[in-house]
Amino acid sequence: MQGLSPRATRGLAYATPTAVLVTVFFLLPLLLVAQMSLSDWPLLAGDRGLNTPENYTDATDSTLFWPAVRFTLLYTVIVTVVLLGLALLLALLVQESRPAAGFFRTVYFLPGALGLASASLLFWGLYSPTTGPLSSVLERLGLVDDPVSFLGTPTSALLSTVFLVVWKFAGFYMLILLVGLQRIPHELYEAARMDGASRAQIFRRITLPLLRPSIALTLLLCVTGSLLAFDQFFILTKGGPDNSTVTVVQLIYREAFQRLNLGTAAALSIIVLAVLLLLNALQFRGLRRADES
Amino acid sequence: MGSTTGPPGRRRRRVTAAVALLAAASLFTACGSGDDGSDGGGGGGAKDAKGTDDGATLTMWTRAATRPQSEALVKAYNASHENKVELTVVPTDDYQAKVGAAAGSKDLPDLFASDVVFVPNYTSSGLFADLTERIDALPFADDLAQSHIKAGTYEDKKYVVPHTLDLSVLFYNKDLYRKAKLDPEKPPASLAEWDAQARAVDKLGGGVDGTFFGGNCGGCGVFTWWPSIWAAGDEVLNEEGTAATLDSATAKQVYAAYRGWVRDDIVAPGARDETGTTWTGVFPKGKVGVMPMPSTTLGLMPKDLDLGVAPIPGPDGGKSTFVGGDAIGISATSKSADQAWNFLAWSLDDKAQIDVVAAHKDVVARTDLASNKHSEADPRLVTINQLVADGRTPYALKFGQTFNDPNGPWLTLMRDAVFGDGSKVDKDNEAVSASLAD
Numbered sequence: 156m157q158g159l160s161p162r163a164t165r166g167l168a169y170a171t172p173t174a175v176l177v178t179v180f181f182l183l184p185l186l187l188v189a190q191m192s193l194s195d196w197p198l199l200a201g202d203r204g205l206n207t208p209e210n211y212t213d214a215t216d217s218t219l220f221w222p223a224v225r226f227t228l229l230y231t232v233i234v235t236v237v238l239l240g241l242a243l244l245l246a247l248l249v250q251e252s253r254p255a256a257g258f259f260r261t262v263y264f265l266p267g268a269l270g271l272a273s274a275s276l277l278f279w280g281l282y283s284p285t286t287g288p289l290s291s292v293l294e295r296l297g298l299v300d301d302p303v304s305f306l307g308t309p310t311s312a313l314l315s316t317v318f319l320v321v322w323k324f325a326g327f328y329m330l331i332l333l334v335g336l337q338r339i340p341h342e343l344y345e346a347a348r349m350d351g352a353s354r355a356q357i358f359r360r361i362t363l364p365l366l367r368p369s370i371a372l373t374l375l376l377c378v379t380g381s382l383l384a385f386d387q388f389f390i391l392t393k394g395g396p397d398n399s400t401v402t403v404v405q406l407i408y409r410e411a412f413q414r415l416n417l418g419t420a421a422a423l424s425i426i427v428l429a430v431l432l433l434l435n436a437l438q439f440r441g442l443r444r445a446d447e448s
Numbered sequence: 449m450g451s452t453t454g455p456p457g458r459r460r461r462r463v464t465a466a467v468a469l470l471a472a473a474s475l476f477t478a479c480g481s482g483d484d485g486s487d488g489g490g491g492g493g494a495k496d497a498k499g500t501d502d503g504a505t506l507t508m509w510t511r512a513a514t515r516p517q518s519e520a521l522v523k524a525y526n527a528s529h530e531n532k533v534e535l536t537v538v539p540t541d542d543y544q545a546k547v548g549a550a551a552g553s554k555d556l557p558d559l560f561a562s563d564v565v566f567v568p569n570y571t572s573s574g575l576f577a578d579l580t581e582r583i584d585a586l587p588f589a590d591d592l593a594q595s596h597i598k599a600g601t602y603e604d605k606k607y608v609v610p611h612t613l614d615l616s617v618l619f620y621n622k623d624l625y626r627k628a629k630l631d632p633e634k635p636p637a638s639l640a641e642w643d644a645q646a647r648a649v650d651k652l653g654g655g656v657d658g659t660f661f662g663g664n665c666g667g668c669g670v671f672t673w674w675p676s677i678w679a680a681g682d683e684v685l686n687e688e689g690t691a692a693t694l695d696s697a698t699a700k701q702v703y704a705a706y707r708g709w710v711r712d713d714i715v716a717p718g719a720r721d722e723t724g725t726t727w728t729g730v731f732p733k734g735k736v737g738v739m740p741m742p743s744t745t746l747g748l749m750p751k752d753l754d755l756g757v758a759p760i761p762g763p764d765g766g767k768s769t770f771v772g773g774d775a776i777g778i779s780a781t782s783k784s785a786d787q788a789w790n791f792l793a794w795s796l797d798d799k800a801q802i803d804v805v806a807a808h809k810d811v812v813a814r815t816d817l818a819s820n821k822h823s824e825a826d827p828r829l830v831t832i833n834q835l836v837a838d839g840r841t842p843y844a845l846k847f848g849q850t851f852n853d854p855n856g857p858w859l860t861l862m863r864d865a866v867f868g869d870g871s872k873v874d875k876d877n878e879a880v881s882a883s884l885a886d
Binding site for chain 1: 541544545548549552569573664716717718720721722723726729730848849852853854855856859860863868
């Protein structure tokens with residue numbers, strides 16, 4: 156450590172554990188995936204020679220690749236719009252410290268405490284026309300005549316999955332937005348009311364602009380999470396019916412564990428990583444610009 | 449040497465970059481040298497037909513679909529041997545993924561059972577140890593279920609033995625047959641009779657349905673539809689397992705029967721969505737007339753359910769079955785091959801096969817034991833045991849990715865043929881062949 160000031164040495168000592176963790180658990184696996192994406196990667200013994208660009212061309216040549224990309228984007232748009240809108244509505248509803256506000260904040264957040272795989276299994280059971288109660292309840296209420304096939308058509312499978320995801324995450328995103336809402340000074344609202352501003356004007360001119368950083372963070376998490384969607388579709392639909400709900404991450408899983416093509420799976424992973432990096436960079440840029448303005 | 453004279457900040461950055469490069473290079477080298485393969489622990493060692501029983505602890509995986517049979521064998525072995533087998537049951541749908549991941553990290557258990565149709569893929573990938581000499585040394589080697597032995601033979605070496613045999617057979621509800629004025633002792637002998645009897649039971653109404661099948665489950669399709677094609681003397685794959693003939697006239701006749709049941713609502717609700725997770729749970733409720741089922745579920749049926757068993761027929765007669773179930777081998781990376789073989793050899797001997805497997809109403813893994821005290825007491829078991837000779841176990845290296853993968857081409861063919869555009873079957877069959885030859 157010769158030549159370093161005591162302050163710099165102390166800083167290095169603080170940073171080293173994190174640097175080691177990041178290197179071991181993030182950088183090294185990432186490098187390994189990058190190497191896999193360029194090579195043949197048999198399960199046990201065998202030649203691990205270069206297999207580039209075949210791994211990448213095989214990944215994009217799959218008949219499922221472009222439909223999966225289109226479906227993942229469609230799912231991301233729907234989930235992001237619905238989730239963001241609902242989370243904002245819930246946050247506004249429990250913003251004030253009214254009686255029972257705490258109770259409702261807890262109720263809205265509770266699904267967020269459940270693991271996504273567990274929640275998916277729960278909904279799979281509810282949706283099942285063979286063993287689930289939802290369909291028979293609707294029949295008994297006279298709302299439907301025949302058992303409902305919640306996951307039986309491409310549209311119903313997509314919407315049923317979106318419903319699960321919104322139920323699971325709306326409360327979590329509500330919490331982020333609630334923190335943002337509570338950071339807005341009350342004086343601003345009072346001054347606006349004194350000036351005779353309507354509720355809509357206050358929302359548009361004060362709440363939305365000052366909530367922008369929280370909305371941007373929610374958007375970032377929501378878009379990234381949706382582009383990486385896997386558990387819910389793997390458990391609820393397995394990509395069906397008729398391959399209509401195959402996501403990009405499901406393709407990675409399929410290449411790696413169904414077809415045992417680890418090199419192609421790694422190539423797909425690198426493509427997804429690159430897209431996510433680009434998207435996040437754009438979102439951060441937008442966020443910074445918003446902050447500066 | 450000019451590069452060392454830069455300002456301190458730049459120098460530090462360069463040192464950091466050099467360290468990162470070195471780290472990356474060493475990583476690549478380390479990864480590149482890691483392909484020494486297995487040390488072959490599994491195949492070597494003593495070739496004693498009984499293996500070694502010295503108190504070793506063995507790890508074993510099996511899939512949930514055949515859990516009761518594996519558990520019964522392990523329990524009986526642990527109670528009578530020094531060695532102890534620790535059994536892990538893996539969800540059926542996750543089994544391939546778990547084996548693939550474990551193989552990649554050389555973390556396979558000592559013993560692992562596999563759906564017999566995946567075995568060719570595993571043997572060709574080097575996941576199992578060579579058991580040729582050990583199997584040949586068994587006094588009953590020629591009596592082992594040859595469909596499983598054949599599936600586990602790769603380049604003239606034998607890698608697996610049969611573990612549990614699971615045959616597809618028709619189960620029919622005799623109570624519902626009586627109510628529908630059908631003869632409960634006359635199950636369908638052709639697909640046409642199956643159709644007529646299912647429709648007759650379906651007419652009872654009140655929540656009773658004619659039949660059921662897993663309409664969103666590729667594995668269920670091969671297990672229960674293909675026997676109807678084989679029963680007519682037709683093939684579904686070429687001998688090498690690299691091309692499909694699932695667009696034959698017989699195959700289309702079979703699809704037409706299922707399509708008719710869907711069209712006329714003869715099928716219990718949920719068939720279209722059934723991914724295979726709950727398809728065997730419908731018949732035991734007593735509301736379905738006749739449907740193909742795995743023979744391993746016979747021992748699990750409710751005691752008060754009066755059911756009959758019959759072979760799966762072809763369109764105009766004949767009979768066949770899919771000889772499925774699990775084959776088991778010693779993993780190529782096991783360090784306890786002699787002990788693991790002790791379990792396998794014991795599991796195939798007379799006592800285990802009769803007192804454990806047959807007593808559980810399951811199909812024995814040896815043809816010389818097909819007739820035993822348990823099967824003779826239950827005529828349904830006789831029907832099932834006799835079917836082994838008429839059954840098939842298809843062989844294809846790419847079986848899993850073609851037929852069991854929920855996003856694979858066979859499920860597309862199945863669903864087009866029964867729920868969708870039936871005219872796409874020829875084109876879908878080409879996609880199946882392309883996947884097999886991939």
